[in-house]
Amino acid sequence: xxxxxxxxxxxxxxxxxxxxxxxxxxxxxxxxxxxxxxxxxxxxxxxxxxxxxxxxxxxxxxxxxxxxxxxxxxxxxxxxxxxxxxxxxxxxxxxxxxxxxxxxxxxxxxxxxxxxxxxxxxxxxxxxxxxxxxxxxxxxxxxxxxxxxxxxxxxxxxxxxxxxxxxxxxxxxxxxxxxxxxxxxxxxxxxxxxxxxxxxxxxxxxxxxxxxxxxxxxxxxxxxxxxxxxxxxxxxxxxxxxxxxxxxxxxxxxxxxxxxxxxxxxxxxxxxxxxxxxxxxxxxxxxxxxxxxxxxxxxxxxxxxxxxxxxxxxxxxxxxxxxxxxxxxxxxxxxxxxxxxxxxxxxxxxxxxxxxxxxxxxxxxxxxxxxxxxxxxxxxxxxxxxxxxxxxxxxxxxxxxxxxxxxxxxxxxxxxxxxxxxxxxxxxxxxxxxxxxxxxxxxxxxxxxxxxxxxxxxxxxxxxxxxxxxxxxxxxxxxxxxxxxxxxxxxxxxxxxxxxxxxxxxxxxxxxxxxxxxxxxxxxxxxxxxxxxxxxxxxxxxxxxxxxxxxxxxxxxxxxxxxxxxxxxxxxxxxxxxxxx
Amino acid sequence: xxxxxxxxxxxxxxxxxxxxxxxxxxxxxxxxxxxxxxxxxxxxxxxxxxxxxxxxxxxxxxxxxxxxxxxxxxxxxxxxxxxxxxxxxxxxxxxxxxxx
Numbered sequence: 001x002x003x004x005x006x007x008x009x010x011x012x013x014x015x016x017x018x019x020x021x022x023x024x025x026x027x028x029x030x031x032x033x034x035x036x037x038x039x040x041x042x043x044x045x046x047x048x049x050x051x052x053x054x055x056x057x058x059x060x061x062x063x064x065x066x067x068x069x070x071x072x073x074x075x076x077x078x079x080x081x082x083x084x085x086x087x088x089x090x091x092x093x094x095x096x097x098x099x100x101x102x103x104x105x106x107x108x109x110x111x112x113x114x115x116x117x118x119x120x121x122x123x124x125x126x127x128x129x130x131x132x133x134x135x136x137x138x139x140x141x142x143x144x145x146x147x148x149x150x151x152x153x154x155x156x157x158x159x160x161x162x163x164x165x166x167x168x169x170x171x172x173x174x175x176x177x178x179x180x181x182x183x184x185x186x187x188x189x190x191x192x193x194x195x196x197x198x199x200x201x202x203x204x205x206x207x208x209x210x211x212x213x214x215x216x217x218x219x220x221x222x223x224x225x226x227x228x229x230x231x232x233x234x235x236x237x238x239x240x241x242x243x244x245x246x247x248x249x250x251x252x253x254x255x256x257x258x259x260x261x262x263x264x265x266x267x268x269x270x271x272x273x274x275x276x277x278x279x280x281x282x283x284x285x286x287x288x289x290x291x292x293x294x295x296x297x298x299x300x301x302x303x304x305x306x307x308x309x310x311x312x313x314x315x316x317x318x319x320x321x322x323x324x325x326x327x328x329x330x331x332x333x334x335x336x337x338x339x340x341x342x343x344x345x346x347x348x349x350x351x352x353x354x355x356x357x358x359x360x361x362x363x364x365x366x367x368x369x370x371x372x373x374x375x376x377x378x379x380x381x382x383x384x385x386x387x388x389x390x391x392x393x394x395x396x397x398x399x400x401x402x403x404x405x406x407x408x409x410x411x412x413x414x415x416x417x418x419x420x421x422x423x424x425x426x427x428x429x430x431x432x433x434x435x436x437x438x439x440x441x442x443x444x445x446x447x448x449x450x451x452x453x454x455x456x457x458x459x460x461x462x463x464x465x466x467x468x469x470x471x472x473x474x475x476x477x478x479x480x481x482x483x484x485x486x487x488x489x490x491x492x493x494x495x496x497x498x499x500x501x502x503x504x505x506x507x508x509x510x511x512x513x514x515x516x517x518x519x520x521x522x523x524x525x526x527x528x529x530x531x532x533x534x535x536x537x538x539x540x541x542x543x544x545x546x547x548x549x550x551x552x553x554x555x556x557x558x559x560x561x562x563x564x565x566x567x568x569x570x571x572x573x574x575x576x577x578x579x580x581x
Numbered sequence: 582x583x584x585x586x587x588x589x590x591x592x593x594x595x596x597x598x599x600x601x602x603x604x605x606x607x608x609x610x611x612x613x614x615x616x617x618x619x620x621x622x623x624x625x626x627x628x629x630x631x632x633x634x635x636x637x638x639x640x641x642x643x644x645x646x647x648x649x650x651x652x653x654x655x656x657x658x659x660x661x662x663x664x665x666x667x668x669x670x671x672x673x674x675x676x677x678x679x680x681x
Contacts, residue, residue: 078611078642085614087641114647121628122649126604130646133607 001236006184006209007475008229009195010532011580013247014182014204015240018233019160020218021167030219032100042096046089046103049144054083056140075133082137104145109217111138116215131214156180161222164194165213166470172197182224184212184231189475191458191508199511200281202288202532206231208472227581253579254535261535261542262293270545274520276538277333277528279506283325289531293538296333298528299393299454299506300325302377303339318380326388333389335454335528336381337433339374340395342366358459358468363396368405378413385425392428393454398436400445407449435459435507440488447499454528455492457507461485479562480509481518481569486557493523504528513580514569516540521553536580543576591622593665595673596629596657604651607642609679614642616675622662624672629655639672 017030033042057080082088088110095106111134118127156179166187172194183198188207198205204226216222216233223232223243232239266276277298278289289297305313305321313321325334342362354360367374381392394406410430417424434440435456443453457480462469464484467477479485496503504526509515511529513536519527520541529537544552552572559565574581599605605613617624617639624639628648636659637644650656656676660668 074608074611078607081611081614081642082607085641085643087638088643114643117647118649120649121631121647122604123651126606126649126651129603129606134646 001239002215002233004184004209004212004215004231004233006206006212006229006231007189007472008205008226009188009190009207010183010198010203010205010226011250012202012204012226013243013250014161014224014226015243015247016159016161016181016222018163018216018218018220018222019156020213020216021162021164030105030217031102032105033102034100039096039100042101042103042106043093045145046092046096046107049103049141050083050089052144053137053140054080056144057083079133079137079140082133083141104142105217105219107138107141107145111135112214112217119211119214161224163213163216163222166192167194167197177201177203182222182226183207184209184216184222184224186210186213187470187472189469189472189478190512191462191469191478193470196458196508197281199508199530199532200279200285202530208475210472250579257535257539258292261538264538264542266293266295266538266541268520268541268544268546268549270547272546273525274541275504275526276534276541277335277504277526278531278534279511279528280531283321283328285531286325286328289534290329290332292531292534294332294531294534296329296335296389297325298335298504298526300334300336301340302336303341306339306341315376315380318377319383322380322384322390323387326384326390329388331388333391335391335393335431337393337395337454338377338381339363339367358462364394364402364406365396368402368409371409374409375413378410379417379424382413382417382424382428383422385428386423390425390428391431391452393431393433395433395456396436396459397432397446398438400442403432403446403449433459433506434492435463437464437488440464440492443492443495444499447495447501450501452502452504453492453496455489455503455505455507457485457489457505457509460488460507461509464488480512480515481556481562481565483557483560483562486518486522489519490522490557497523502526511537513537513540513577514566514573517544517549517552517572518556518569519553520544520546521549521551521556536577540573540576591662591665593622593660593669594658595669596655597673597676599650599652599654599656599676599679601679602652604654605645605648605676605679607646609675610642610645613645613672613675613679614640616672617668620660620662620664620668620671622660622665622668624658624660624668626656626658626672629657633657633659 033039057076061076092106092110095101095109096103115131115134118130156176159179159181161182162180163184166185180203182203183194183205185194185207186209188194192207195205195207204224206224206226206229209231212231221234223235266274275295277296278294279299280286280289280297281301281304340363342357381390384390397403429451431450431452431454433454433456434443440460458469461478461480465482467474469478493503505524506528510519510527511533516537517540527537556565556569559568625636626639627633627636637648658669658672
């Protein structure tokens with residue numbers, strides 16, 4: 001049994017078999033064969049695949065030799081000698097003979113062992129280089145072993161726990177959520193891509209585990225403890241039994257919560273009405289949000305339309321997705337955040353080539369520069385708006401000028417539709433995300449030109465504290481309860497109140513139940529959260545009066561030390577929801 | 582640096598330090614395993630800091646890589662067989678210049 005610790009991002013427990021996702025998305029199930037003949041067959045397959053791999057590499061050498069005459073390609077030669085290494089072959093054969101493993105599982109297992117051994121005995125710089133070579137050889141060998149039989153992430157047969165370095169948006173876009181039990185990744189922090197997707201899907205997840213993707217072989221039994229940030233690999237019976245109980249209890253807790261809270265209004269004990277909305281990335285998630293009692297969708301992350309590797313959405317695809325969403329909501333409101341591409345969210349398989357992508361050409365900046373794509377989307381939202389209560393939300397606005405540019409493009413889109421006689425929602429409400437500190441400090445300058453504000457805490461915290469939210473190394477510095485953040489939030493809420501401007505919060509901070517009392521006490525009236533967090537947030541809101549919440553917020557402010565503030569808030573919250581901690 | 586084992590004439594022992602920054606990475610490990618095969622003596626290598634119980638077979642590139650021998654590592658070479666002496670000193674010489 002091995003225990004790894006990371007950052008817990010989605011609570012809950014799951015137990016299952018690992019699907020290890022590498023760049024080529026192979027899954028090697030832990031399987032055994034029985035019988036002497038079967039073992040002999042595996043050994044034969046192993047040797048054939050090895051010879052085939054060597055032949056492939058020798059062909060590369062030949063080709064290279066013909067093209068460049070006499071020039072050697074040392075790395076290919078090295079790969080050939082690794083494949084020819086008798087010692088390696090003996091170890092793999094031994095695993096097949098003695099453990100009755102399939103050839104592919106034996107190969108994958110022995111390579112993991114070598115990588116682990118090397119990591120243990122050398123510096124990262126040294127092992128990192130060699131690991132790339134070992135992964136290459138392993139992949140080639142496996143490809144020749146498995147041929148077409150390999151299983152990929154998009155067509156999992158059984159429910160699995162996904163283990164990866166970090167999931168890319170295009171990988172999560174086509175995940176079959178019925179088949180995913182949990183996530184464990186090497187990289188990331190509380191608001192990295194995997195964390196956000198997992199939270200919206202309500203699937204237990206632990207990120208920032210550093211090297212889990214190399215420590216686990218496909219098919220290994222894995223336990224994810226999303227409450228404490230722990231992952232057990234090949235757990236012993238005692239641990240397994242303990243977690244089966246925990247998992248069951250947690251399910252019971254969720255069921256009780258649903259029965260108890262679902263049909264209750266979100267209001268404090270003294271009848272202050274709070275709006276509870278859901279965050280989504282695909283129209284399919286609307287049902288789930290409604291099932292948990294969402295009063296609408298406070299954040300639809302529309303860029304996810306771009307992450308399916310096969311699609312290049314045009315106006316019609318946007319329109320279809322949006323009008324479908326509005327019909328599903330049946331009159332309840334939905335806020336479309338316009339494309340927030342760039343930085344950690346690139347379309348298709350692109351990667352950013354900027355030095356500082358989070359400070360680069362992303363979100364509204366990209367939309368204004370490449371307005372063709374932006375206009376398609378705006379026209380689609382305007383048209384769909386006739387079918388329900390639609391709102392537009394611009395991300396990453398940092399100044400008055402930027403807002404003016406975006407509004408001008410919106411106006412041009414309206415005029416264009418008007419001229420063509422296409423029906424659209426002329427009075428669609430427009431809001432901005434407050435997520436850049438420069439805007440957070442000057443909200444009053446734009447307050448009269450917009451209809452609502454939505455605080456995006458993920459980026460606001462990252463920019464205000466200069467902490468890359470996707471970097472696991474500095475995840476401890478990402479502190480929503482930092483006094484600077486609390487100050488910014490209070491100012492934004494104040495300004496909203498002065499200008500009679502509705503303010504909602506759609507960042508992960510509002511889904512983190514320990515901050516609900518604080519935000520409520522600070523005067524937040526609209527929470528847009530991950531669908532699976534709605535019931536817990538509601539229960540907390542329903543357990544206090546406004547006066548109590550205000551008192552808690554005052555105290556939290558006075559502490560002005562993030563860790564202590566967190567402990568204080570956790571303590572107060574656990575009096576209401578002891579099962580959640 | 583060299584010290585010949587005197588107990589049996591067919592055993593030889595040497596040690597050598599890796600001085601190049603890349604260490605014993607893929608390419609030098611491959612060359613080293615190739616050199617080791619040229620001798621009839623069997624050759625084992627271990628990290629001085631680990632001791633002989635962690636010895637690996639010098640003819641196996643994978644085993645050599647698993648040593649994780651970066652810059653500054655001192656390796657001990659032990660050869661057994663009729664050409665043990667030549668083998669051990671040739672390998673030691675190679676290791677001193679291994680890497681880039």
